[in-house]
Amino acid sequence: MNTTAKRIGYAFVAVAVLFAVFLYAAFDPGQAFFPRCPFFMATGLKCPGCGSQRAVHQLLNGNLAEAFHYNALLLAAIPILLFLALAYALRRRSPRLYAISNSSVLAWALLALILLWWILRNLLGW
Numbered sequence: 001m002n003t004t005a006k007r008i009g010y011a012f013v014a015v016a017v018l019f020a021v022f023l024y025a026a027f028d029p030g031q032a033f034f035p036r037c038p039f040f041m042a043t044g045l046k047c048p049g050c051g052s053q054r055a056v057h058q059l060l061n062g063n064l065a066e067a068f069h070y071n072a073l074l075l076a077a078i079p080i081l082l083f084l085a086l087a088y089a090l091r092r093r094s095p096r097l098y099a100i101s102n103s104s105v106l107a108w109a110l111l112a113l114i115l116l117w118w119i120l121r122n123l124l125g126w
Helices: 003-026 038-043 052-060 064-070 072-089 095-101 104-123
Strands: none
Touching: 003 052, 052 064, 052 072, 064 072, 072 095, 072 104
16 A cells, blocks of 8 residues: 555544544433444343443543443553553564563453453443
8 A cells, every 4th residue: 555545544534533533522422313232222231332432422521430430441441442552553662562462361351351341230230
């Protein structure tokens, strides 16, 4: 892929992200046109991501406590996602950090965390 095509692709992604940020900041997903969770609609149980749209809306509007209420795992995942992004950005300068971020141990630990969250939020009503 040539440099111009990459730049156009990056610009497209940046515009899409900015548009999504605008939508989630301006409209409350609980009362707007956003999609509902099909897992919750089918089973009545919350999936690990249930409440994430409302949590993002609250985060973008500065309501940290409300965001935590809707999906605590989303807030806990922010530092992890930042670490993964940093490891990817520094992959050539720090290959060891990149290897850690792509290790099977980390992947299994994150999967276990998500599954634990899924079970506990339904058992304890989180």
